[in-house]
Structure formats: C-alpha cells, structure tokens
Amino acid sequence: MITANMHEAKSRLSQLVKAVEETGETVVLQRNGKPVAEIRPYQAKKKIRRDLSPVAALRPILAAGYDPAEPLTEEEWPKDCR
Numbered sequence: 001m002i003t004a005n006m007h008e009a010k011s012r013l014s015q016l017v018k019a020v021e022e023t024g025e026t027v028v029l030q031r032n033g034k035p036v037a038e039i040r041p042y043q044a045k046k047k048i049r050r051d052l053s054p055v056a057a058l059r060p061i062l063a064a065g066y067d068p069a070e071p072l073t074e075e076e077w078p079k080d081c082r
Contacts, residue, residue: 002027003035
C-alpha cells in the first residue's frame with residue numbers, strides 16, 4: 001500500500017495511477033496525516049443474470065367465458081365498495 005499526502009498526490013498523480021495499473025497497488029491519500037481516499041484497481045461488477053421466463057404454475061386459470069376487461073355488475077362488487 002502506498003500512502004501519499006494531497007500535495008504529493010497532485011504532483012505525482014500519473015505515477016501513482018501507473019503503480020495502481022501495473023502492480024495492482026492501492027494508494028491511500030491523506031490530509032494532515034489522516035486517510036481520506038484511496039485509489040485502487042477498478043473491478044467491474046458481475047452482471048446478475050435473472051431468469052424472467054414465465055412459470056406455468058403461476059399462470060391464472062380463468063373460468064370459461066370470463067372476460068377480465070368486462071366491467072363488473074352491481075351484484076359482483078363487494079358490498080363495502082358499492
């Protein structure tokens with residue numbers, strides 16, 4: 001691990017990034033002797049592959065002749081919603 005204060009990092013940024021690229025080294029940037037940031041090699045996140053194919057067991061089974069787009073009659077509505 002390489003540590004560098006802010007002034008040193010500003011003047012040597014190219015060298016620090018080169019060290020990160022070539023050796024995989026981590027650079028810790030410090031302000032007043034306290035770590036505030038780090039530069040480390042970039043690691044691309046793995047893409048999560050999701051299986052979004054439909055599951056036959058979850059498919060609704062509608063009664064014969066039922067049209068879900070047809071409005072409900074007054075008797076079909078629950079009493080508290082009339």
